[in-house]
Amino acid sequence: MNLLEKLDAAAAARKAQLPEGVGAFGIPIEESYSATEARIGERRVLMLGTNNYLGLSFALECREAAHQAIDQEGTGTTGSRMANGNYYGHRALEREFAEFYNCRECIVFTTGYQANLGTISGLAGAGDVVLIDGDAHASIYDGCILSGADIIRFRHNDPADLEKRLRRLGERSRNTLIVVEGIYSMLGDQAPLAEIVEIKNAYQSTLLLDEAHSLGVLGKTGQGLVEQTGLNNEVDFITGTFSKSLCGIGGFCVSNHSQLNQLRYISHPYIFTASPSPATIASTRAALKLLREGSSLRERLWQNAHHLYSSLKTIGYQLGPQPGPIVAILLDNPRQALALWNGLMEHDIYVNLVLPPAAPEGKSLVRCSINAAHTTEQIDRVCDVFARLYSSIAE
Amino acid sequence: MSEVTQEQITELLCQRLVYFTEIEMEVSPETNLITHLAIDSVKLLNLVMEIEDEFDISVPLNTLVDVLTVQDLANLIHKIKLSSQ
Numbered sequence: 001m002n003l004l005e006k007l008d009a010a011a012a013a014r015k016a017q018l019p020e021g022v023g024a025f026g027i028p029i030e031e032s033y034s035a036t037e038a039r040i041g042e043r044r045v046l047m048l049g050t051n052n053y054l055g056l057s058f059a060l061e062c063r064e065a066a067h068q069a070i071d072q073e074g075t076g077t078t079g080s081r082m083a084n085g086n087y088y089g090h091r092a093l094e095r096e097f098a099e100f101y102n103c104r105e106c107i108v109f110t111t112g113y114q115a116n117l118g119t120i121s122g123l124a125g126a127g128d129v130v131l132i133d134g135d136a137h138a139s140i141y142d143g144c145i146l147s148g149a150d151i152i153r154f155r156h157n158d159p160a161d162l163e164k165r166l167r168r169l170g171e172r173s174r175n176t177l178i179v180v181e182g183i184y185s186m187l188g189d190q191a192p193l194a195e196i197v198e199i200k201n202a203y204q205s206t207l208l209l210d211e212a213h214s215l216g217v218l219g220k221t222g223q224g225l226v227e228q229t230g231l232n233n234e235v236d237f238i239t240g241t242f243s244k245s246l247c248g249i250g251g252f253c254v255s256n257h258s259q260l261n262q263l264r265y266i267s268h269p270y271i272f273t274a275s276p277s278p279a280t281i282a283s284t285r286a287a288l289k290l291l292r293e294g295s296s297l298r299e300r301l302w303q304n305a306h307h308l309y310s311s312l313k314t315i316g317y318q319l320g321p322q323p324g325p326i327v328a329i330l331l332d333n334p335r336q337a338l339a340l341w342n343g344l345m346e347h348d349i350y351v352n353l354v355l356p357p358a359a360p361e362g363k364s365l366v367r368c369s370i371n372a373a374h375t376t377e378q379i380d381r382v383c384d385v386f387a388r389l390y391s392s393i394a395e
Numbered sequence: 396m397s398e399v400t401q402e403q404i405t406e407l408l409c410q411r412l413v414y415f416t417e418i419e420m421e422v423s424p425e426t427n428l429i430t431h432l433a434i435d436s437v438k439l440l441n442l443v444m445e446i447e448d449e450f451d452i453s454v455p456l457n458t459l460v461d462v463l464t465v466q467d468l469a470n471l472i473h474k475i476k477l478s479s480q
Contacts, residue, residue: 152447152453152456153443
């Protein structure tokens with residue numbers, strides 16, 4: 001098979017799973033009206049499949065900051081942080097993130113994907129080990145591959161399994177980077193951080209926590225799982241993204257290890273890319289301020305999350321293990337998931353469709369994500385539609 | 396299990412692989428994991444976890460890049476097992 005034939009084979013496999021005409025992946029959004037509504041085709045659709053957890057995508061403060069930055073600094077930096085792209089805003093945002101987490105160091109990356117890619121590949125190298133959760137995000141896998149380190153998985157959210165794999169490594173455990181996530185993107189469950197910290201300390205390993213989905217969502221001030229568990233001093237490196245609760249694009253890594261700064265000189269995903277645009281940095285700085293002051297938004301978000309989770313559970317759907325802004329409905333096969341996804345779209349509700357192998361445990365997922373801007377009436381309507389669709393899925 | 400042979404590993408893999416594929420066929424050392432058994436990447440990674448536990452070894456995922464057949468996988472496991480003793 002030549003290069004193009006291999007792509008043809010992959011396309012055929014995709015089409016076999018998802019019939020022509022079904023646009024669940026890469027669905028064209030024509031207009032975005034608000035944090036909860038958009039136009040898809042001719043339909044005004046309730047968006048229940050975004051990562052806009054605090055509902056800040058149209059926040060006035062963020063839009064004004066972005067406008068002002070464009071007017072003052074232009075549309076793009078046209079260069080790397082190592083060259084001509086190291087603006088005041090980038091450095092200010094790094095100081096603000098470091099202060100937010102009470103850490104010595106922070107590096108801002110151009111995307112959240114690059115934050116994991118650049119941090120993992122900067123920390124670990126050939127001869128080292130990266131020990132990752134079985135449900136780790138693709139950016140974590142790709143960072144491991146780029147690092148050249150040995151990559152070993154442990155069973156999802158299973159500290160005993162992690163401990164077993166560290167034990168097998170012997171002395172190499174001291175050169176091991178453990179990577180876990182605050183909230184996992186598919187099932188919406190949280191890492192058992194206290195147990196993981198205890199194990200990493202026992203084996204003198206290094207721990208990286210990715211707060212991509214938990215930033216703004218967990219903890220009193222929204223730091224994430226690290227704040228909710230009070231383990232700020234136990235986690236070595238924290239990464240996260242601007243593209244979810246902060247409604248921008250970009251990523252960060254914070255740490256109390258001064259060595260983080262050295263990544264600016266060795267991490268290709270940091271060096272060989274243009275720095276974030278002034279508008280992105282400005283809106284992110286404004287959003288970070290709102291996030292820190294956003295305890296009422298978090299309260300509202302969690303009310304909505306519990307509302308949706310408990311309602312769907314009462315209807316009879318099989319759900320991810322714990323309530324949260326990501327509410328995953330587990331289905332036995334892609335046909336059921338596609339039928340449910342189509343049924344929701346026919347009722348003007350957009351959710352995410354996740355098919356194997358992207359979904360854990362060979363399941364298919366209809367993945368909902370809730371945000372602080374959803375109204376009780378909107379969630380009630382969603383639950384009503386889910387209830388009507390349940391019998392057709394169960395058949 | 397410390398004196399496990401390559402043949403024993405191959406036999407065990409053939410037994411285990413039946414549960415990782417929806418395709419009904421006899422699994423042999425020459426069976427290609429992807430083109431014959433349609434084992435997707437996640438299933439292969441889960442199989443590796445089971446193998447690690449069975450032999451009390453670590454099989455780094457980056458060592459799987461050259462594994463195409465059951466025999467390739469058996470060879471890799473045998474090599475790691477020997478070096479761990």
